[in-house]
Amino acid sequence: MSMITIREVSAYVGQEVTIGVWMYNKRSSGKIQFLQLRDGTGTIQGVLVRNQVAPEIWDEAKLLTMESSLYVTGMIRQDDRAPSGFELDVTSVKTIQVAEEYPIAKKEHGTDFLMDHRHLWIRSARQAAILRVRAEIIRAIQMFLDQKGFTLVDPPILTPSSCEGTTNLFHTKYFDEDAYLSQSGQLYAEAAAMALNKVYSFGPTFRAEKSKTRRHLIEFWMIEPEMAFVDHEGNLEYQEQMLEFVAQSVLQNCQTELQTLERDISKLEKIKAPFPRITYDEAIELLHREGFDDIQWGEDFGAPHETKIAESFDKPVFITHYPTEIKSFYMKPDPKRPEVVLCADLIAPEGYGEIIGGSQRIDDPELLAERYEEHSLSKEAYAWYLDLRKYGTVPHSGFGLGLERTVAWICGLDHVRETIPFPRMLNRLYP
Missing domain, CATH: 3.30.930.10 (Bira Bifunctional Protein; Domain 2)
Structure with a gap:
């Protein structure tokens, strides 16, 4: 299994890879978790399907907060609907750290606050x-x-x-x-x-x-x-x-x-x-x-x-x-x-x-x-x-x-x- 960056995913379509990432955002439909992931070289959406992974993997992903760090493993899939043209079908997550509540949330902040952070x-x-x-x-x-x-x-x-x-x-x-x-x-x-x-x-x-x-x-x-x-x-x-x-x-x-x-x-x-x-x-x-x-x-x-x-x-x-x-x-x-x-x-x-x-x-x-x-x-x-x-x-x-x-x-x-x-x-x- 290869350890790669998001920038390199186009060369690994159909292959299982591991990427070191941060959680940029997350949403769930109940049966699927959509993980917005970044690694500094790019962003990609990870798709985690509940009935396709072990219960402990699903539960571990649910605990991840914004800017949590992890290793994510999965299969690279080409998807023209995705902003990057690719998605990751997640098979495993390994948490490095569950981050504290992130100060910069998805809301408006003043310039001084942003510059302080x-x-x-x-x-x-x-x-x-x-x-x-x-x-x-x-x-x-x-x-x-x-x-x-x-x-x-x-x-x-x-x-x-x-x-x-x-x-x-x-x-x-x-x-x-x-x-x-x-x-x-x-x-x-x-x-x-x-x-x-x-x-x-x-x-x-x-x-x-x-x-x-x-x-x-x-x-x-x-x-x-x-x-x-x-x-x-x-x-x-x-x-x-x-x-x-x-x-x-x-x-x-x-x-x-x-x-x-x-x-x-x-x-x-x-x-x-x-x-x-x-x-x-x-x-x-x-x-x-x-x-x-x-x-x-x-x-x-x-x-x-x-x-x-x-x-x-x-x-x-x-x-x-x-x-x-x-x-x-x-x-x-x-x-x-x-x-x-x-x-x-x-x-x-x-x-x-x-x-x-x-x-x-x-x-x-x-x-x-x-x-x-x-x-x-x-x-x-x-x-x-x-x-x-x-x-x-x-x-x-x-x-x-x-x-x-x-x-x-x-x-x-x-x-x-x-x-x-x-x-x-x-x-x-x-x-």
């Missing part, structure tokens, strides 16, 4: 589907970058200074020095690109911003590619190709999960390169036409502005050439128009806002030194970064993709708190 909430079909889509997005991104010749590098999480030049950092002591939790691996990835050509980092980043919006987390994951000998135009092409690859991979490999989430896949099917592009100037004009007179040239866009811009397109849209003054110190000015930089934010459709930010980086050592002065950056703390421009500087570009915002968009979620197993938000550090 996040360690249990992730067992639900919807939350498990989101986490599987998240895993597929990660797998697809890494596959795309690997196929394009990128090398994975691991920047430090503890850093002596800020990447963005902001004060919104988590401070800690590093023995007798000050240190901060990383808000980006970009600067270190740039150093690695000078050694390895095309690289990417993938890891947690931290922002000590007291934000409560549906798009923000305190701890989140970033994918940050950096590429030597790649200009602004090449940078945009990598971004749109990668996002197309991700969307199509999810459509191909997560059909069950997307159905569980009731996601309108027609919107994802449109995610094909190339993506539309508008300049910051054009975006300002669009907003003014739509009645957003409050936004002036030189100001950054907020969530309502990004949403309005995105409504004009059915694909993600690049907004390029932002004003130099509102962007980070390392972004390269447009040689034809120095008051704007060679950068782009990629805005997702359906109101999900910016999911990628990127730019061509400054490669001129003198200009970068000037930026240090303008942004009051410590020359000692950033000396190593300037070295990259002194010893074989080249045109280079990169971008950062926020994983949780991307998951929220692909899954069609209202809030990023559901996109990560255990979210860290302004007022939440538990569980």
Whole structure:
């Protein structure tokens, strides 16, 4: 007899198997018990017929409560009426534990209650589907970058200074020095690109911003590619190709999960390169036409502005050439128009806002030194970064993709708190 997972049942039709499962739900007609079973790889209905099993097996199954754990044995049967296409004719159950009364019952719970019980909430079909889509997005991104010749590098999480030049950092002591939790691996990835050509980092980043919006987390994951000998135009092409690859991979490999989430896949099917592009100037004009007179040239866009811009397109849209003054110190000015930089934010459709930010980086050592002065950056703390421009500087570009915002968009979620197993938000550090 084989010990298998629910994901594998299609290969065992007509065979008796054993599966380690949890009881997701149960109903009975008196003569038949219908056991809704899950094992983390999928769900299946077990059918237990009273007059076909020993009385003790029937009685043991009757004692099982929601989230009880057990080994179930039975014959795999194909059934086109079943959601998974298969059912299990149960011949035996072996209880591991009869669970206590489960806190998350089949009734409405408030968000705070569910977040307090996040360690249990992730067992639900919807939350498990989101986490599987998240895993597929990660797998697809890494596959795309690997196929394009990128090398994975691991920047430090503890850093002596800020990447963005902001004060919104988590401070800690590093023995007798000050240190901060990383808000980006970009600067270190740039150093690695000078050694390895095309690289990417993938890891947690931290922002000590007291934000409560549906798009923000305190701890989140970033994918940050950096590429030597790649200009602004090449940078945009990598971004749109990668996002197309991700969307199509999810459509191909997560059909069950997307159905569980009731996601309108027609919107994802449109995610094909190339993506539309508008300049910051054009975006300002669009907003003014739509009645957003409050936004002036030189100001950054907020969530309502990004949403309005995105409504004009059915694909993600690049907004390029932002004003130099509102962007980070390392972004390269447009040689034809120095008051704007060679950068782009990629805005997702359906109101999900910016999911990628990127730019061509400054490669001129003198200009970068000037930026240090303008942004009051410590020359000692950033000396190593300037070295990259002194010893074989080249045109280079990169971008950062926020994983949780991307998951929220692909899954069609209202809030990023559901996109990560255990979210860290302004007022939440538990569980």
